[in-house]
Amino acid sequence: MTAHSSPAASARPGRRPGTNTTRQAVLAAARARFAADGFTGTTIRRVAADAGVDASLVMQFFRSKNELFAAVMSVPADALEHFSGAFEGPDDGLGERVARAFLDVWEGDTRTSEPLMAMLRGAIVNDQANEQLREFIQERFVAAVTSRDADADADDAMLRAGIVSSMLVGLVVGRGVVGVPTLAKAEREKLIMLVGPAVQSVLVPTP
Amino acid sequence: MTAHSSPAASARPGRRPGTNTTRQAVLAAARARFAADGFTGTTIRRVAADAGVDASLVMQFFRSKNELFAAVMSVPADALEHFSGAFEGPDDGLGERVARAFLDVWEGDTRTSEPLMAMLRGAIVNDQANEQLREFIQERFVAAVTSRDADADADDAMLRAGIVSSMLVGLVVGRGVVGVPTLAKAEREKLIMLVGPAVQSVLVPTP
Numbered sequence: 001m002t003a004h005s006s007p008a009a010s011a012r013p014g015r016r017p018g019t020n021t022t023r024q025a026v027l028a029a030a031r032a033r034f035a036a037d038g039f040t041g042t043t044i045r046r047v048a049a050d051a052g053v054d055a056s057l058v059m060q061f062f063r064s065k066n067e068l069f070a071a072v073m074s075v076p077a078d079a080l081e082h083f084s085g086a087f088e089g090p091d092d093g094l095g096e097r098v099a100r101a102f103l104d105v106w107e108g109d110t111r112t113s114e115p116l117m118a119m120l121r122g123a124i125v126n127d128q129a130n131e132q133l134r135e136f137i138q139e140r141f142v143a144a145v146t147s148r149d150a151d152a153d154a155d156d157a158m159l160r161a162g163i164v165s166s167m168l169v170g171l172v173v174g175r176g177v178v179g180v181p182t183l184a185k186a187e188r189e190k191l192i193m194l195v196g197p198a199v200q201s202v203l204v205p206t207p
Numbered sequence: 208m209t210a211h212s213s214p215a216a217s218a219r220p221g222r223r224p225g226t227n228t229t230r231q232a233v234l235a236a237a238r239a240r241f242a243a244d245g246f247t248g249t250t251i252r253r254v255a256a257d258a259g260v261d262a263s264l265v266m267q268f269f270r271s272k273n274e275l276f277a278a279v280m281s282v283p284a285d286a287l288e289h290f291s292g293a294f295e296g297p298d299d300g301l302g303e304r305v306a307r308a309f310l311d312v313w314e315g316d317t318r319t320s321e322p323l324m325a326m327l328r329g330a331i332v333n334d335q336a337n338e339q340l341r342e343f344i345q346e347r348f349v350a351a352v353t354s355r356d357a358d359a360d361a362d363d364a365m366l367r368a369g370i371v372s373s374m375l376v377g378l379v380v381g382r383g384v385v386g387v388p389t390l391a392k393a394e395r396e397k398l399i400m401l402v403g404p405a406v407q408s409v410l411v412p413t414p
Contacts, residue, residue, distance in 0.1 A: 012293070015278065040247050064225060077411015091351065111218045114228065122376055123384075123385055126304050127392050130385060130386075133385050134385050134386060134387050134388075137381060137385070137387045137390075138387050138389060140368065143395065155389075158389045159389050159390070159393055159397070159401070160401060161389075162381065162387050162389040162390045162393075163378060163398070163401055163402060163405075165381070166377045166381025166382070166385075166387060167374035167375075167377045167378055167402075168374075168377070168403070169380075169381065170373045170374045170375070170376050170380065170381075171370060171373050171374055173373065173376075173377065173380075174344060174369065174372070174373025174376065174377075175373070177330075178330055178337060178340050178341050178344070178373075179337075179341055180339075180341050180344045180345050180364075180369050180373060181345055181365050182345060182365045182368075182369040183344075183366070183369045183373060186366055186369075190366070191370070194366065194367060194370055194409055195370060195374075195409070196372075197408040197409075198374070198405035198406070198408045198409050202401055202402070202404075202405050202406045203409050
């Protein structure tokens, strides 16, 4: 992408109208494909076919599979807000709120869940996705916890937050990626009921 | 491998002595390489170089990367015994014993931990590894729990076991594969102290 505003861009010779719409269609197709098939399993050719455009156009927009992946694999802002919201409020019920927010975001609206799932599926084979997931767990989630209680031992609070987020990612992966039958078929409310107290026990130190 | 005993095999014309040793060296190299670089990142050529043999010899033994992977990626019997052992004994301290057994097996002796790590790293991109991990969580771990208490609601006990194993896998992945700094640098005993009560709260229903 250049710094040109879009009217200037569309005035360039040879530039067809609808470039931005096409780009969005490619991004949407890539998001769905990376979320379903992972980084390795996704090809530029397949994304192009899903979006109904030529593969050369995808290359023109994004240059490589890596850059296309980077463009789709961002943690959506409303997902972050949803997490932060769960950490507000009293200690009582914190574990349940966090477990619920996690499942909401990861298994809800595809616009939010697909970039997250793409990140997860990519994290083991793609360095960018790995870094993104590491940063997501370390920075974002941990920040939400430490901002809760300024007096707490910061290292201890970060470790507790890191444990909870990696365990909840494990649950989402077991359910949605690995597809462990007993987890995949469980009702979300039942999961929250069982996982909430576990999350609570890690996040809220007993005096 | 054929059903021939090894003296018969070594008597075959053209068969060099030391075939079995070479095969073991290739397996050891493959185990370490798949554990460190994952299924996608590992090449036959690289495994052959690590083992100090020609790539054609690796192909002669295992025919494909998939078959080589299948040969190294089994859950070791002593790992399974270690898990079963953790489930024996009183409810009191069960969560801590299970968390400890999990970290022991996954982060201990490379002979045990490498096949498990190879399975984890492969599970998102390789169907065999995915199936193996799914079966490991669903069958092995769940079996250990349900055998504990024959009177328990079997579906409920399986769900609890599935949650715990996916959460502990998440912790191991966050620490060892994704490399979340706060998890990677934590002492094992500190982790067990924080995770034990969470595991306990999922496994042992409060009346």
